[in-house]
Amino acid sequence: MLKEALVNKLDYDELSNCMRCGFCQPACPTFRETGYEAASPRGRIALMKAVADGVMEPDKDFVDQMNLCLGCRACEPVCPAGVPYGQLIEQTREAIEEVQEHPWWVKAVRKLAFFHLFPYQKRMYQLGGFLRFYQRSGVQKAVRKLGVLSILPKQMREMEAIMPEASGKGIVDFFGGTVIPAVGERKYRVGMFHGCIMDVLFHETNRNTVRLLSEAGCEVIIAPDQVCCGALHAHSGEREQARHLARKNVAAFHKADVDIIVSNAGGCGAMLQEYDHLLAEDAEWQEKAQWFAARVKDISEVLALLVEPKAWQSLPQRITYQSSCHLRNGMKVTKEPVNLLQAIPGATYVQLREGDRCCGSAGIYNLVQPEMAGSLLDEKMSHVAATQADILVTTNPGCLLQMKAGIHRAGLEGKMEAVHIVDLLARVQQEEKPLSTPE
Amino acid sequence: MLPESIREELRAIVGEKNCLDKQEALVAYSYDATPMQQALPDVVVMPKSTAEVQQVMRAAARHHIPIVTRGAGSNLCGGTIPVGGGIVLVLSRMNQIVEIDEQNLTITVQPGVRTVDIHQAVEALGLFYPPDPGSMVISTIGGNIALNSGGLRGLKYGTTKDYVLGLEAVLPNGEVIRTGGKLMKDVAGYDLTKLLVGSEGTLAIITEAILKLIPKPQTQRVMLAMFADMAQAARSVSDIIANRIIPGTLEFLDQGTIRVVEDFKQIGLPTDVAAILLIGQDGEPQTVDRDMERIAAICEKNDAVQIKVATTAEEADEVMTARRSALAALSRMRPTTILEDATVPRAAIAPMVAAIQEITERYGLQICTFGHAGDGNLHPTCMTDARNTEEIERVEHAFEEIFAAAIELGGTITGEHGVGIVKAPYLEWKVGAAGMEIMKGIKHAFDPHNLLNPDKMFAKQSRNRVVVQRA
Ligand SMILES: Cc1cc2nc3c(=O)[nH]c(=O)nc-3n(C[C@H](O)[C@H](O)[C@H](O)COP(=O)(O)OP(=O)(O)OC[C@H]3O[C@@H](n4cnc5c(N)ncnc54)[C@H](O)[C@@H]3O)c2cc1C
Ligand code: SF4
Ligand code: SF4
Numbered sequence: 001m002l003k004e005a006l007v008n009k010l011d012y013d014e015l016s017n018c019m020r021c022g023f024c025q026p027a028c029p030t031f032r033e034t035g036y037e038a039a040s041p042r043g044r045i046a047l048m049k050a051v052a053d054g055v056m057e058p059d060k061d062f063v064d065q066m067n068l069c070l071g072c073r074a075c076e077p078v079c080p081a082g083v084p085y086g087q088l089i090e091q092t093r094e095a096i097e098e099v100q101e102h103p104w105w106v107k108a109v110r111k112l113a114f115f116h117l118f119p120y121q122k123r124m125y126q127l128g129g130f131l132r133f134y135q136r137s138g139v140q141k142a143v144r145k146l147g148v149l150s151i152l153p154k155q156m157r158e159m160e161a162i163m164p165e166a167s168g169k170g171i172v173d174f175f176g177g178t179v180i181p182a183v184g185e186r187k188y189r190v191g192m193f194h195g196c197i198m199d200v201l202f203h204e205t206n207r208n209t210v211r212l213l214s215e216a217g218c219e220v221i222i223a224p225d226q227v228c229c230g231a232l233h234a235h236s237g238e239r240e241q242a243r244h245l246a247r248k249n250v251a252a253f254h255k256a257d258v259d260i261i262v263s264n265a266g267g268c269g270a271m272l273q274e275y276d277h278l279l280a281e282d283a284e285w286q287e288k289a290q291w292f293a294a295r296v297k298d299i300s301e302v303l304a305l306l307v308e309p310k311a312w313q314s315l316p317q318r319i320t321y322q323s324s325c326h327l328r329n330g331m332k333v334t335k336e337p338v339n340l341l342q343a344i345p346g347a348t349y350v351q352l353r354e355g356d357r358c359c360g361s362a363g364i365y366n367l368v369q370p371e372m373a374g375s376l377l378d379e380k381m382s383h384v385a386a387t388q389a390d391i392l393v394t395t396n397p398g399c400l401l402q403m404k405a406g407i408h409r410a411g412l413e414g415k416m417e418a419v420h421i422v423d424l425l426a427r428v429q430q431e432e433k434p435l436s437t438p439e
Numbered sequence: 440m441l442p443e444s445i446r447e448e449l450r451a452i453v454g455e456k457n458c459l460d461k462q463e464a465l466v467a468y469s470y471d472a473t474p475m476q477q478a479l480p481d482v483v484v485m486p487k488s489t490a491e492v493q494q495v496m497r498a499a500a501r502h503h504i505p506i507v508t509r510g511a512g513s514n515l516c517g518g519t520i521p522v523g524g525g526i527v528l529v530l531s532r533m534n535q536i537v538e539i540d541e542q543n544l545t546i547t548v549q550p551g552v553r554t555v556d557i558h559q560a561v562e563a564l565g566l567f568y569p570p571d572p573g574s575m576v577i578s579t580i581g582g583n584i585a586l587n588s589g590g591l592r593g594l595k596y597g598t599t600k601d602y603v604l605g606l607e608a609v610l611p612n613g614e615v616i617r618t619g620g621k622l623m624k625d626v627a628g629y630d631l632t633k634l635l636v637g638s639e640g641t642l643a644i645i646t647e648a649i650l651k652l653i654p655k656p657q658t659q660r661v662m663l664a665m666f667a668d669m670a671q672a673a674r675s676v677s678d679i680i681a682n683r684i685i686p687g688t689l690e691f692l693d694q695g696t697i698r699v700v701e702d703f704k705q706i707g708l709p710t711d712v713a714a715i716l717l718i719g720q721d722g723e724p725q726t727v728d729r730d731m732e733r734i735a736a737i738c739e740k741n742d743a744v745q746i747k748v749a750t751t752a753e754e755a756d757e758v759m760t761a762r763r764s765a766l767a768a769l770s771r772m773r774p775t776t777i778l779e780d781a782t783v784p785r786a787a788i789a790p791m792v793a794a795i796q797e798i799t800e801r802y803g804l805q806i807c808t809f810g811h812a813g814d815g816n817l818h819p820t821c822m823t824d825a826r827n828t829e830e831i832e833r834v835e836h837a838f839e840e841i842f843a844a845a846i847e848l849g850g851t852i853t854g855e856h857g858v859g860i861v862k863a864p865y866l867e868w869k870v871g872a873a874g875m876e877i878m879k880g881i882k883h884a885f886d887p888h889n890l891l892n893p894d895k896m897f898a899k900q901s902r903n904r905v906v907v908q909r910a
Contacts, residue, residue, distance in 0.1 A: 013774060016774040016775065016824070016825065016826065017770075017771075017774050019472070019474065019770055019775070019776050020470055020471065020472050020473075020474075021472050021513065021574070021577075022472060022511060022512065022513050022574070022577045023574075023576065023577060025511075025577055026553075026576050026577060035531050035532060035534075036464075036467075037464075037467040037468055037512070037529075038463050038464060038466075038467035043467040046466060046467060046469075046470060047463060047466055047467065050466045055466065055477075055479075056462055056463075056466050057462065059462060059463075061461050061462065061463040062462075062463060065463055080766050080767035080770050080771075081767070081770040081771060081776070082767070082770075082771050
C-alpha cells in the first residue's frame, strides 16, 4: 500500500525540519500559477507529513499533486531551515512508483526507456542512428507532409519540430579513443561525463566540450564504462535503478583516476553530485560515492577557472541566459556561466527577467503535464522576447530543447536562436571558421 | 461535518473551482507558520470579490458556521488554525492593487496583495511604504493589517497601524462598512479603522485598504557594533535615542545567536562578544553621515569592542547578513523552531535578556534571543523537537515565565505576532479583568454569534496552556 511505502521511504526528520514559514512559496512556479497552498512546497511537505502522521490517506489527489511538482527545486535555496525538498519528492515518487498500476502501454514505455534504453549506451547510439536516418533520408519530410504527426499531442509535435539532428556515434567514436591529451602543459586530468541523450542528440556540444577542455589545458578522459546518470529514473520514482546506474558510474570514473568529473548538463551534474546521498545506505559504495560526488563540476565552473577570454573573437550580438534549475538549485552554480558570457568581447549581455525560474521542461514534465508546462513556457517566452536578444543561452539539453520549442511557439524563429553555452564558447574560440549568424 | 446542501450553496457563490473540500485541500489549509498547531477545516473557500465575501458571510451566519479568514498563513500565533472546523476563507485571490494616488500619496489595495508587491510598486515611483515584517515576501497586506505587523523600521517609521487610513470590511451579518478614507484627519465618531487594525480576524473581514505613503528616503547606511557586555549594548540603545537620534534600524543579536550565525555562515563575527547591534540610518545623505558618526561615537563611549561601518553596498550586504541569517541559522539546529515575541520598554532590554537567560538555564533549554532593540521587541527563539513531549512541556513553562517577566518589566506578551490561540491564555495578564470585559463586549457588538475566528484572542478558560497535539 502507498501509505506504508511512504511511511518507510520518507525521511521523517526532514519533514519535521520544515517550520512552515512559507518562504519557499514565492519561488515555486506551480504555486505562482495556481495560488493554491497544496501546490506549494510548504503544502506538499505538509501533505507528505500528514500521510506520515496518519492524518491523511494518500489518495489520487495526493499523487496528482506530487506529479504536478516540477522537481525544479527552486524551493531549496530560499528555505531558511535547509529542508532538502528534492530528496523528499524523490522519496515520495519512489513510494508512488512502487505501488502504482500504470496502464499496459505506459508500463511498456517506462520499462523500455528506463530499463532497456537509457542504461545501455550502445542502444542509445543505435536509436540515434535510426533517428538520423529518419531525419536525413527524407522520411521526416514525407511524414511531416503527410500530416501523420497530427495524431500526436501538441507538445510532442512541437518537440518533433525542434529535434536536433541525431547521431549514431558518440564522442569516443569521434575522437577515436578515450584519452584526449591537453594542449600545452597539463593542468588537470578531467573525466568527461558524456550523458546518454547528450551523446546522441548533442554530440556536437560534447565534442566542443572536449575541445574546450583540452585547449584549456585538461587531459580529458572519457571513462569508457560510464552510463546514464539516472536522473530521469530518480525523478520518476525508479530510485533503485538510479542506484544501479550510480554504482556503474562511480566505478568507471574511480578506475579512470581523475581530478575532476565534468558534466555539461545541469540535470545530470546535480544527480552525479548527489550520488553520495543516493548511495548513503550502501556501506560498500559509500566512500567511493563520496570521492565521486566531491569531484563533480559543471563545465562552466572549469572553464571559468581556466580559460582566457582575451583570446576570444568578438561577437557583436545581444546574449541572454536562462539558468537551468538543477545547475542553479542542485549544483549551486549561478555566477560562472554569466561571467563567461559577459566576458565575450563585443557581446551585450542582457539579463533575462526571472531567468532563474523553471521553463517547464523538467525532464519529461512537458510531456506528462502539458498544461502547466505550456503556461510556464509562455510566461518564460514573454520575458525572453522582451530581452530582444539574438542568442538565448542554456546549460542543459532539456532546457535547450524547451527553449527551442518556445522560440518556435512564440514565433521568434529567425529572430533568435537557442544555444548551449559550450557551443557558443566554441564559436568565439574558433579562429579558422567564420562565425555563424542566426538563421 | 457540513451538510452537502451548505457546500452546494458555497459552491454556487464562488464557483466549483474555488470551493474545495477534498482531503488534500483540508490538510493544506490546516496549519500556518505556528509550530505544533494543526486542525482541519470542513471546507476551503476562495472568493474573488467583496460581493462574494458578503454572500459567503451571509451563508455562514445563516447556518452558524465559523469562518477563519486567511491571507498567506504566515502568522506565528495560530491565528489561521480552524480550531473549530468550519470555513477557511482564503483571500489570496483578491490580490489587485486598485490605485496608486500620487496626488494624495495613498495606495488602495485588496487584502490579498503581498506586502513586498506594495513596496515594489510604490518604490518604482519614488514613494515608500515603510512597514516591512520579516515575512513580507509572503505575507499579505490583509494579514499585516489584521495583526498590526511591524518590522525592522518600526522604531523610526512606526508599524502597519500608522499607515492604514481607511478600510472596507464585511461584518459577520454580511453588511459592508467603510472606515476612514484618503484623509489625514478624521475624528467623526469612534475610530473603527484603528479598531480593526490588529483585530486578528475576529471582528470583520477586511476587503480593501487605503494606505498612506511617504517619499522614499534618499540613502541608507548600516553598521555593526559589538559589545562584550549586554548592559553596554542596552545602554548604547538608550543613549542613541536620548541623543535625539532615531535610527531607521536598530537590531540586536545575543551571544547564542551570534555563535550559531557564525557557525552557519562564517562571516567573521567574534563569538566571544555578548551582543551585536545592527544600526542603520536612512534619509538625506548629510544627515545620514552625521548620524552614523554620532552613533559610532556613542557605541565607542560605551566600550564597543569593535565597530564595522559599511562604506560600500557589498559591505552593507555583509553587515546585514548577520541579522538576515539569524533565523536560518537557528532553525537548522534542531527540528522544531519556536520563534516567540515579547516586548519591553527599551530601557529594560538588558534585564529582559538576563531574565530569558536565567529561565533558559533553569529549564535546561536552548533559547537564543534576537530582535528589534530599538523598540524593545525581542524574539526569544527556542530550538527543540516537537516529538519530545517532555521537553516541549518544559518549553511551555519557560515561555510562560518569559511572558510573565516581560509584563513585570512593564512590557507585553506580544509586540507584533499577535495573540491568536498561542497567547490567548496570557492576554488577561496584560489587559486585566476589566480590559478583558470591554474587549469581549466589542467582540460581541461586532460578532454576536461568535462566528469570526472563534477561540482566538479569548481563551475558553483563562490560562489553559496550549497543548501540543500530534495525531
Ligand atoms: C519567518 C517569519 C518572520 C516574521 N516576521 C514578522 C515580523 O517581522 N513582524 C511581524 O509583525 N510579523 C512577522 N511574522 C508574522 C506574520 O508573517 C505576520 O504577522 C503577517 O502579517 C501575517 O500575514 P499573512 O498574510 O500571512 O496573514 P495570515 O497568517 O494568513 O493571517 C493572520 C491573521 O490575520 C487574519 N486575517 C488575514 N487576512 C485578513 C483579512 N483580510 N481580514 C481580516 N482578518 C484577516 C487571520 O484570520 C489571522 O488571524 C513573521 C512570520 C514568519 C514565519
Ligand atoms: S521555506 Fe523551508 S521551512 Fe519554510 S515552509 Fe518552505 S520548506 Fe518549510
Ligand atoms: S520543486 Fe519546484 S515545483 Fe516542486 S515544490 Fe519546489 S519550487 Fe515548487
